[in-house]
Amino acid sequence: MATAEGYLRRLTRRLTEAPEQLDVEELSDEAASTGAQKAIDCQRGQEVTMVGTLRSVECNGKGCAGGVKAELFDGTDTVMLVWLGQRRIPGIESGRTLKVHGRVGKLDNGSKAIYNPHYEIQK
Known part of the structure; x- marks a missing residue:
């Protein structure tokens, strides 16, 4: 009987909760299930592996000579991914889910x- 109650509770929650909140929870759960660190817990200088969805991708500087910047969101916080000297990276586009590995730093x-970062496209 407990499983039926749990199912009804989850169903009710899915029907009544804002879609954005459900997406945030799903992203956070997906990242946790892969063993990746949560972005909110990561500190400068720490070597991390994260899983998240790219919210935006843009060129930096004149003609993208400054590199490609992408905002990765894992359900807890955002981290900017910066590929220096790149104009375009195949597969790096908004909405993609990535697994990334690298050392956390800070922007200006x-x-x-x-x-x-080293990255793997997940889906």
Whole structure:
């Protein structure tokens, strides 16, 4: 009987909760199930593996000579991924789910960043 109650509780929650909140929870659960660190817990200088979805991808500087920047969101926080010297990276586009590995740094504005991360496209 407990499983039926749990199912009804999850169903009710799915029907009544905002879609954005469900997406956040699903991303966070997916990242946790892979053993990846949560972005919110990562500190500067730490070597990390994260899983998340790219919210935005853009070129940096004149003609993209400054590199490609992508905002990775894992359900807890965002981390900017920066590939220096790249104009375009095949497969790196908004909406993609990535597994990334690298050392956490900071951008000039103080937000978390990983420069030239190793990555795997997940879906």
